[in-house]
Amino acid sequence: MKAVIAIGFGAFFLSSLAIGVRLVWLAYRNRELPELLIGLGILGIGPAGFAGTVFALLLGPGHPSAAACLLAAATLATSAGALAAYMFNWTVFRRGDRWAKGIVGVAGLLFAILFVGQLASGGFALPLHLDAWFHLHSIAVTGCLLWGSGESLRYYAIMKRRLRLSLADPLVTNRFLLWGLGIGSAGVGSVISIGFTLVTGSAMQELDWLTLSNSLFGLASAVLMWIAFLPPAPYRRWIARLVTA
Numbered sequence: 229m230k231a232v233i234a235i236g237f238g239a240f241f242l243s244s245l246a247i248g249v250r251l252v253w254l255a256y257r258n259r260e261l262p263e264l265l266i267g268l269g270i271l272g273i274g275p276a277g278f279a280g281t282v283f284a285l286l287l288g289p290g291h292p293s294a295a296a297c298l299l300a301a302a303t304l305a306t307s308a309g310a311l312a313a314y315m316f317n318w319t320v321f322r323r324g325d326r327w328a329k330g331i332v333g334v335a336g337l338l339f340a341i342l343f344v345g346q347l348a349s350g351g352f353a354l355p356l357h358l359d360a361w362f363h364l365h366s367i368a369v370t371g372c373l374l375w376g377s378g379e380s381l382r383y384y385a386i387m388k389r390r391l392r393l394s395l396a397d398p399l400v401t402n403r404f405l406l407w408g409l410g411i412g413s414a415g416v417g418s419v420i421s422i423g424f425t426l427v428t429g430s431a432m433q434e435l436d437w438l439t440l441s442n443s444l445f446g447l448a449s450a451v452l453m454w455i456a457f458l459p460p461a462p463y464r465r466w467i468a469r470l471v472t473a
Contacts, residue, residue, distance in 0.1 A: 240446035251266055268308070272308045277302050278306075280302025306369055370422065
């Protein structure tokens with residue numbers, strides 16, 4: 229089980245790191261906001277937030293003060309990444325909707341309040357404090373994943389209709405599907421983790437099967453995101469054949 233867990237989390241970390249860096253570099257070259265936002269979102273939630281939290285938990289027993297600082301930094305990175313993802317959902321899918329802009333504003337304010345609340349209550353000291361601040365932060369981060377998944381799958385349906393009229397690129401159309409399923413997998417894994425953490429009062433790492441569940445959802449997310457942004461040549465040819473068949 230430990231090997232499977234390590235593979236899942238490792239794949240999620242490496243995939244997120246490679247894709248996030250690629251998108252930020254692309255944004256630097258073409259000066260496009262969507263690439264920058266989603267690149268920062270992936271890096272903040274994945275490599276910086278996830279890896280920072282894991283290292284903090286490993287560091288905790290021997291170096292509690294350093295672990296608390298690292299956990300606070302990882303939480304801040306996760307919050308920044310999630311806010312960037314909220315902004316991406318708004319600017320790409322709902323730019324003309326005031327309610328979507330309002331969600332972004334509320335999310336930014338909420339993340340600021342939650343960070344200050346955790347800091348003031350000593351929530352970054354290990355072991356993890358599974359209090360209201362912790363759960364609200366987890367829910368707020370999961371919200372950007374589920375919202376983005378729904379919007380991407382909705383847009384995939386729109387692009388698919390355009391594709392039938394030869395008004396859309398097949399690979400771009402497929403990318404909306406893969407992205408929606410990829411972040412949807414991460415979101416569903418988070419929902420399961422939040423639900424059982426609330427019920428049991430135990431942290432994820434204290435429940436082996438829950439850790440395994442998160443690892444498998446992370447692995448699915450990593451594979452789908454990798455194919456979406458770095459599709460291998462055989463996959464691109466397969467998508468092209470589906471359209472022309």
